[in-house]
Amino acid sequence: AFATIATIPLTLKFQHDPLYAIYLVIGTISLFKSYPTMADSGLFLTFISIFPEVWPYLRHPLPTVMWHLYASTLLPLFNNLWLGQGTGNSNFFYAATLVFGVANGAAFLDSVWAGLAVPYGEIKQGYSLLQI
Numbered sequence: 086a087f088a089t090i091a092t093i094p095l096t097l098k099f100q101h102d103p104l105y106a107i108y109l110v111i112g113t114i115s116l117f118k119s120y121p122t123m124a125d126s127g128l129f130l131t132f133i134s135i136f137p138e139v140w141p142y143l144r145h146p147l148p149t150v151m152w153h154l155y156a157s158t159l160l161p162l163f164n165n166l167w168l169g170q171g172t173g174n175s176n177f178f179y180a181a182t183l184v185f186g187v188a189n190g191a192a193f194l195d196s197v198w199a200g201l202a203v204p205y206g207e208i209k210q211g212y213s214l215l216q217i
Contacts (some may be wrong), residue, residue, distance in 0.1 A: 087117050087196070088113045088114050088116075088117040088118075091113050091117070092110045093114060094115065094216050095109045095110060095197075095217070098201075099200060100202075102200070103183070104135070105136060105139075105200050108129070108132045108133075108136070108196070108199075109193070109197060109200065111128060111132065112129045112189075112192070112193040112196060113193070115128065115129045115189060116186075116189050116190055116193050120131075121182070121185060121186065121189065123160070125193070126188075126189050128152070129189070129193075130192060133196065136200075138203055139196070139199040139200060139203055142197055142198070142201050142202040142203055143195050143196075143198075143204070144149045144198055144199070145191065145195055146195065148191065149188060149191045149192050149195055152184060152187060152188030152191060153188045153192070154207070155184060155188075156181060156185035156188050157180075158185045159184065160181045160182070160185060161180070162181075163171060163177040163178045163180075164178055169208040193216035195202065
């Protein structure tokens with residue numbers, strides 16, 4: 086329900102760029118799904134390649150990529166330990182999904198910030214960008 090409600094402010098704020106608004110709505114849906122899958126965030130993350138003008142404004146791209154790599158390594162490993170071999174328990178897999186959720190949240194917030202910063206252009210030395 087929250088993902089549906091969150092689409093209204095995103096579409097109103099990014100009405101000048103409807104494709105970017107759709108990209109952020111896909112990110113909202115992948116972020117707030119009850120059982121997130123790799124395909125949801127994969128769809129969201131591959132759409133960033135459509136917007137090369139946004140890339141310089143991403144604030145934390147390296148930690149976000151590292152969190153996604155870490156989660157994509159841990160999720161199949163802990164799933165196999167828990168369900169395949171029976172040596173792990175569900176808490177391992179749950180911890181990996183929390184890391185995955187943090188990575189998706191970081192990617193979404195970074196994309197929103199970059200989308201808001203693009204219309205203002207390069208920030209000059211000694212100034213900061215403040216939006217109300």
